[in-house]
Amino acid sequence: MTTSTPDAVVTTAPRLRKRAFAGRVRWWTYAFLFASVAVSAFPLYWMFVVSTNDSAAVSQTPPTVVPGGNFFVLAEQVFTTVPFVQSLANSFVVAGSIAISQMILCTLAGFAFAKLEFRGRDPLFIIVLITMMVPTQLAVIPLYMIMSNLEWIDTLQALIVPGMASAFGIFWMRQHLSTVLNNELMQAARIDGCSTWQIYWRIAFPLVRSAGFVLGLLAFVTAWNDFLWPLIVIQSPENYTVQLAIKALQRQYFVDYGLAMSGSFLATIPLLILFIFVGRKMVAGVMDGAFKG
Amino acid sequence: MVLSAPPRSTPAPQRPQSTKSAKSTGLKPRRRIKSASRVDAFAPYMYIAPFFALFAVFGLFPTVFTFYVALFDWNPIGGQTFIGLDNFVTLYGDERFWNAMRNTFSIWILSTVPQLLLALFLAQLLNNARLKFANLFRMTMLVPYITSVVATTIVFASLFGRDYGLINSFLNFFGVESIDFAANTFASHIMVSTMVLWRWFGYNTLIYLAALQAIPKDIYEAAAIDGAGGFKQFFYVTIPSLRPVIIFTIIVSTIGGLQVFTEPLLLSAPGLTGGSGRQFQTLSLFMYEQGFGNFQFGYGSAIGVTLFALIVVFSVINYLLSRRITSDD
Structure with a gap:
């Protein structure tokens, strides 16, 4: 699973390998890189330390820096203070729906822009590119009014539907489809009597499954971590996403970080587990130009 | 849902130049050829429609509407009064x-x-x-x-x-x-x-x-x-x-x-x-x-x-x- 590289990387890797810079690696290179690993990992480690100790151990001088045995005490408090299980489930539903929907809709539109001829294709694609630049985050007030008119306030679809397709995803899938799917193959399929839909479903989609998976992953992570929009549109605790649940913990116990840290740690674990399996794919995706959308 | 319906209802559409399939199925599917190609001509627009529809409702409209709301003394409970550029001033x-x-x-x-x-x-x-x-x-x-x-x-x-x-x-x-x-x-x-x-x-x-x-x-x-x-x-x-x-x-x-x-x-x-x-x-x-x-x-x-x-x-x-x-x- 982790060893398979996305098809995009396959297309560029041989060229890159030939060019790769291969000088002697000095000791301080490792020193700096391991320091950056430590910096990247330490806050998560600290989250774990605080959520396994009681507050006295963390606030003594000097504070303890090793995990304690208090993990389940705090974890239990997290689950009883806020509906944490429900919020985890909500986040899975929201992020999962967005990821799957983006995979399908963006591949479909990317296929149309990459391989189909239709009137107005190029102007429409330019519009897609322009929409990538629009910071829609700033229009949250009217967006809230729309949701209010749809009577979607305090519902999960208010979180899901606006994120179901993205300009970035279309751009990303189009790039992949135009390099991977060659015209001869499409011609052959046409001659054999495939409809456009069949070419998409039987030929194009399987070819870019891997790139679509990376897109889905990034969409999942973004949706899982989203905060501003859920904060505005969700009100009742049973509709909280995990991020809102952690915030609720923080509000009640600001001085005692233990509970909020424990919640943060528990909310990060699912993504960390996911990352262990698909981290290499995500690294390849980011390096391949999966810029944040 | 809307996207998958029309193509699925047309079983294996044929192109006129495909002589092999025309031979095997006879002349009968001629009529279907037409309808299939009409669906195909329309298909690209249906493939890109979901994005444009979503963006229009949840991206473009709110962005434009922000400029409009900014011209009002707008309270979600109280009501709205047009005040021109007063908010900006x-x-x-x-x-x-x-x-x-x-x-x-x-x-x-x-x-x-x-x-x-x-x-x-x-x-x-x-x-x-x-x-x-x-x-x-x-x-x-x-x-x-x-x-x-x-x-x-x-x-x-x-x-x-x-x-x-x-x-x-x-x-x-x-x-x-x-x-x-x-x-x-x-x-x-x-x-x-x-x-x-x-x-x-x-x-x-x-x-x-x-x-x-x-x-x-x-x-x-x-x-x-x-x-x-x-x-x-x-x-x-x-x-x-x-x-x-x-x-x-x-x-x-x-x-x-x-x-x-x-x-x-x-x-x-x-x-x-x-x-x-x-x-x-x-x-x-x-x-x-x-x-x-x-x-x-x-x-x-x-x-x-x-x-x-x-x-x-x-x-x-x-x-x-x-x-x-x-x-x-």
Whole structure:
């Protein structure tokens, strides 16, 4: 699973390998890189330390820096203070729906822009590119009014539907489809009597499954971590996403970080587990130009 | 759903030029050929329709509507009165607005500049085929990116804590007095910037690394033959080749930097003011405070419009700058 590289990387890797810079690696290179690993990992480690100790151990001088045995005490408090299980489930539903929907809709539109001829294709694609630049985050007030008119306030679809397709995803899938799917193959399929839909479903989609998976992953992570929009549109605790649940913990116990840290740690674990399996794919995706959308 | 219905209802449509299938099925499917190709001609539009429909409703319309709402004294419960540009006049005379503007730019510069320099440095270190643990380095650098801003803020708030924070314990160990990071304007900006920096430096490192790997090795060899050492190669080969990517990362960091919200919000909990003296309130948080704290939708929208204009101006400046730089070569 982790060893398979996305098809995009396959297309560029041989060229890159030939060019790769291969000088002697000095000791301080490792020193700096391991320091950056430590910096990247330490806050998560600290989250774990605080959520396994009681507050006295963390606030003594000097504070303890090793995990304690208090993990389940705090974890239990997290689950009883806020509906944490429900919020985890909500986040899975929201992020999962967005990821799957983006995979399908963006591949479909990317296929149309990459391989189909239709009137107005190029102007429409330019519009897609322009929409990538629009910071829609700033229009949250009217967006809230729309949701209010749809009577979607305090519902999960208010979180899901606006994120179901993205300009970035279309751009990303189009790039992949135009390099991977060659015209001869499409011609052959046409001659054999495939409809456009069949070419998409039987030929194009399987070819870019891997790139679509990376897109889905990034969409999942973004949706899982989203905060501003859920904060505005969700009100009742049973509709909280995990991020809102952690915030609720923080509000009640600001001085005692233990509970909020424990919640943060528990909310990060699912993504960390996911990352262990698909981290290499995500690294390849980011390096391949999966810029944040 | 709508998309899959029409093609599925037409079983294996044939093209007129496909003689083989025409022979096997006889003349009967002629009529179907027509309907199938009509569906096919329409198909591309149906494939791109979902995005355009979603964007129109949840992206374009709210953005345009922000400009409209900004012209009103708009209260979600009270009602709306058209007041023209009064919101903007009030806003540009509002000391809280200029304070938020200063904070936003300060945090943006403090987070972006060190972040991109660090990313460039680390990418340079990673760009070596003989490097061991390369995958470990790349993967751990992406861990902050998958950590949510909420979790990041909570853990850093604890590290920067006044009384028991690890950073102050460290400072005390060296005889430096504790700093109340949240209370001091500049220190609070450093605290917020650190959170932004931590989250994005690995991501930018990987983007730079990908760009470095795309530089042909021959250019370095040619430079080496011409007598350019490591530093000269870096400044005369690496940096010019990376220009487009550097400009891209600057644009993205600018758009992100002008919208910093979650960190100051959580740090000022339970309030929305970004500290007792508004010392770390950003523009986005100010917009949220006015819109959803005070329910001044019109005033909040005016802040949104201003932020929007700022982002457009900065993107255009960056774009023009990048065009000038690339045409210089």
